[in-house]
Amino acid sequence: MTATKPRIKLPESAKIGDVIEVKTLVTHVMETGHRKDKDGNPIARDIINTFIATFGDKEVFRAELGPGISANPYISFQMRVPGPGTFEFAWIDDSGTKTVELTTLNVI
Amino acid sequence: MAGETRMTVISRRTFIVSAAAGLAMSSALAALLTPHRADAGDASGERSALFDAEFKKLVGTIEPVEGKITVDLPEIAENGNFVPLTITVDSAMTADEYVRKIHLLSTNNPVARVATFHLSPANAVARVQSRMRLSKTQDVVVVAEMSNGALAIATTQVKVTIGGCGS
Incomplete structure (x- = not known):
């Protein structure tokens, strides 16, 4: 599903206790299921329905998405840095495809 | 004539x-x-039966309070396929008092529930950003579920110039 690598934006570095903004963007059509093709046949729904962010094996954020989220879903959230670690971001779509991206946070 | x-x-x-x-x-x-x-x-005053049902399911018998949620949405969205939004909920985000969930609802899209965001004290600040679709001019309703079971609500009208197709 995702030809393009998801994009993650973290601060260049962070200290323990800092509150950081985590920005994520994944390429996905987010087909609503309400549209028709040029022959009038309905186009099946295909959206990312779940986004999960874990940091050092602990879930820090989760989102359930509906067809009302724009194509190429952008999601950002905040997190207090508990220590050094790596984010695992996972996007799951209607066809069951799971896209996973790992990003290490530079804790100084 | x-x-x-x-x-x-x-x-x-x-x-x-x-x-x-x-x-x-x-x-x-x-x-x-x-x-x-x-x-x-006010064309946006109307709310779909779908929204009413979803909203009722969400709030049950609890009366949501206003004033705790800030929603940044454009007053006028030229492209309903792509409406940026920022939701901030006023909360200490400590183990004793935090925002558990933020529900994003549209009053007139074909599907009322746009997203649900799950938060915890790990977030420290209850702020999320995303981009939503709006099929036409309507109210966007945000409901936040607090750790003590209380609900907060905010309603924002967005005028849509070109609707997001089928959202």
Whole structure:
């Protein structure tokens, strides 16, 4: 599903206790299921329905998405840095495809 | 056709003049005035049955309070396929008091529930950003579920120039 690598934006570095903004963007059509093709046949729904962010094996954020989220879903959230670690971001779509991206946070 | 033209002219005169024109004329005028009012008025006030059902399911018997949620949405969205939004909930985000969930609802999209965001004290600040679709001018309703079970609500109207197709 995702030809393009998801994009993650973290601060260049962070200290323990800092509150950081985590920005994520994944390429996905987010087909609503309400549209028709040029022959009038309905186009099946295909959206990312779940986004999960874990940091050092602990879930820090989760989102359930509906067809009302724009194509190429952008999601950002905040997190207090508990220590050094790596984010695992996972996007799951209607066809069951799971896209996973790992990003290490530079804790100084 | 000619009669209609004449009525339009009359409608531009003072109300007293049109009232004096009699019962038949005033009902014709009312018919003329109704679409005019719809043009100028709050088209977003209407809420789909789907939204009502989803909202009822969400809040149950709890009365959500206003004032704890800040929603940044454009007043006018030129492209309904792509409406940026930022939701901030006023909360200490400690183990004792935090925001558990933020529900994003549209009052007039084909699907009312746009997203649900799950938070915890790990977030420290209850702020999320995303981009949503809006099929037409409508209210966007955000409901936040607090750790103590209380609910907060915020309603924001967005005027949509070109609707997000099918959202």
